[in-house]
Amino acid sequence: MAASTIMKKTGAALVAPVGWLAALIDPPLRALQKATGLNGMAAFFLAPNMAIFGIFVLFPLVINFAYSMTGGSALFLSGRTYVGAEQYERLLTCENYLDKRSCVEDLFWNAAGNTALFVLFQVALMTVVAMITALILNRELRARGFWRAVFFFPVLLSPVVVGLIWRWILQRQGLLNYLLHQFGIDQVLWLTDRFWAFAAAIMVSVWAHMGFYALILLAGLQAIPKDLYEAAEMDGTRPARVFWRITLPLLMPNLIVVIVLALIRAVQIFDEVYVLTGGGPGTSTMFLTQYIYEIGFAQLIRNPGLAAAASILMGAVLVVLTLLQLAASRRNQNAGAAK
């Protein structure tokens, strides 16, 4: 009781100066309102956000195209020379499209190929695991809030923390190898073997993000009216049939959101894998965002134009995915309306 009063009082004391500040700027704003009317006030309220938004999101988006059509290592556009589509050509030219080593920019093709594989397996695994988790959490459970929290916990962890935790567990003399040893399985070089490092990247990212998607699916499951299940039970429908005929179709909007969001995130995968493997061994876990980072920022002689071109290609994929989502959700809505 006493503690809460103290907290309330300190809270009030902290907020008070903000209140004074707000009261202080009221008279000039009243004058502004008198001069410009409601439209002026709307502009006033929008201004800070839109200014930041314009400078740090919209404007970069536009000049990104300009960057992708210039060459050299100069940072500012004024010092760069126009090269047309050269950067794109460099990215996309291969002698033999089946062999990434024959490409001019083989690192890019390597990263793109890795990303494609990663997206395929990670999203598939993520969706299945999230779905099972959501279905289980949707059962009649005691302490459902606790169980939900369990699966959600890693979502909040920073990529660096996730990467380091798993680097510690997956190292040669780490916990996982010890546990495998207990079961008589030989040491696995989780982070230094090309295959296992890739697999580890997928598992760790699923571990870190699965809870988020499970939560979205769970929200969808809980929105399905209970009486539908009761009606199915009255009809003697088998559980598997209930899942395919009732749960899945009604969950479709959420499932689409989950799959597309997971796709969009997977295409941009960087942080936790970079901390976990550094892109290695070799370049076997180097993905597109890391490629952009290395080319544009990390390597000794930077190539902003090439990085910009690569980021635009990645952006194009993201736009297509988002449009797919819009189309799918619209079709779904129409189907819902038709019912």
Added chain:
Amino acid sequence: MSRVAEFLLRRRGGASWHWTDIFTWAWLIGGVIMMFGPAIWLVGSSFKSPAALAEFPPTILPYVTAEAMVEGHDKPLPLYRVTGEDGETRVLAQLRRVGIVAQMIDPQAPGEIVKVNIAERTPVREISFATENYTEPFLHFDFLLYLRNSVFVTLMATLITLVTNSMAAFALSKYQFRGRSFVMLLILATLMVPLSVILVPLYSIISAMGLFNSLWGVILPTVATPTGVFLLRQYMLTIPDELIDAARMDRASEWQIYWRIVLPLTAPALAVLAIFSVVWRWNDFLWPLIVLSRKELYTLQVGLNTYAGELNVQWHYILAMTVVTMLPVVLVFVFLQRFITTGIAGTGLK
């Protein structure tokens, strides 16, 4: 214990166990181990000395070999439990090891050297928390600075996010003006433009503004989050317009309407956004990595990654600092988890 199990495992109505029940519980318990296990392992490891970390097989708790000062020796000597031929167990300190024979002395009677086959001795183990893993990086490395930078970035970014996003959301939900739907569309469209797509031009703009190697260069590009505007706008749409009309009749200025009527009523959504913003900004990695090149400006995430790259052998410090980095988010999780999960379920935002 069995009553707890009974409580947890009690099934609705049914008497027998269906295979789905077994699967459910296997999944849930496996989930607890999978999700919490790594973090617990991290915390346990973070209290281990370098020697304990190198041990194989590993232990959860930080055990070290006990040592004792023995008269006539400058350094503490490791203690071993030795079972003699008479079956009697004695605790001896080891002087040195030659081949398979260890030369040991009794700390109580340091005069006499005993030779023991190494197979007959086991180290005396005791739990010891290596708290210096935590204090050293703060005292002798730059981690205190990193912590300060991270706190500054997180608080400032969250504050600016709340103010600018709520103002924009107010304009977009409570005013009819030409171009409103265009602005909305613009904001929604950029939902699909992640930072990683505009790294190069953004970096040049930050540099041109003189914000390279500045914490403000980290903060500003992140604060105009379309998700924040969208979330707050959706919430403000549920505030009845009559309330705004009533305030206008009450001679309130538009600023007062925003500040004294709409903002207090948006508190739940603001809280959700604040929590998310704190977690987002605390966890940011790629952008700070690009903008900050001077060590004293690093945030915890960047600093930690750099140390993990440089001091590859000093895992004891890295693990401890990972725990420190994880701590605020764990606190958020423990106390505000409900807010977040309902926030996500309601808006699909992350």
Added chain:
Amino acid sequence: MGRITLDHIAKAYGSVEVLNDINLKIDDGELVVFVGPSGCGKSTLLRLIAGLDQPTAGDIRIDGAIVNRVPAADRGLAMVFQSYALYPHMTVRRNMAFGLENSHMPRKEIEARITEAARMLEIEAYLDRRPGQLSGGQRQRVAIGRAIVRNPTAFLLDEPLSNLDAELRVTMRAELASLHARLKTTMIYVTHDQVEAMTLADRIVVLRGGRIEQVDTPLNLFNKPENLFVAGFIGAPNMNFFPGQVEETLPDGLSVSFLDGQKTPVKAATNSGAAMGAVTLGVRPQHLHLAQDGEPQIPVQVRLVEALGAETVVHATASGGERVLAVLPGQPAIAKGDRIALSYRRDLLHAFDGDGMRLAGN
């Protein structure tokens, strides 16, 4: 003072015309009720007066001064909203004080006004509660109190009773009437409930489709509706309408035939050409009675009897298939399927010409 004048007011949202050429003079201290079906523009008209919306054309005057460009805050009016629009995060006291603080009134004066209003409305006990902790009726009082403390030149009330249950509505209606009697301040009251309109109003403004259909005292509206719409809208249950045919011109009016073989003289200016041809006759259900010998007889078959105790509502069908509704006093012995004869008083008949306008002189 609280004289409000509306001069050729029009309001359009884009190409949608909501109000059209509204002219109205409201006297100081008058209680005027805007009534009409939903979408008739009555609430929009109130918002224009309040200053919450701007008219597309025309002038609004308060005490003679044009206030078109004056923002809502400075018009000296107070408004009570349909949803009460109490600030949910403020106590009742803060709710009432908010507007006064915004005009920088001294603390003491604010306190005095709140105390006075709270006493008048009997809400002293909940001054420190939040709106969420109050019942509907209490919230209503607070909303009125918030308007009263402003001491406005006029009160604007937008369907203030529509969120209350039937019983409370009757009580609050009476309280509003006595409040107006005490304050003697101009009130403009918007409702779709004609009983509220009839009981409260000094004058009623009937609106339809963005136009004023009729402005008059409640009884005049009831007794002499100017057109078919007002006739049908005012009075419950609705007036019976029968299509009629002008048979011949009489010295002071027309002779009209209606239903099956009924014939009645109707007063009208005989020279009005428009009055010739098709007309509509109207008679209120309350003005029908069981026919006595020697009276005009309308034979009907009873479809449904609703016995309410004090009166009986009879739904019947005339021989031509026309539906007839009659409200008969008491509990007459009538059952479904009965054939009865109804009659009417000629002076209580309403006659409307082919354009739906009341025939002059009627």
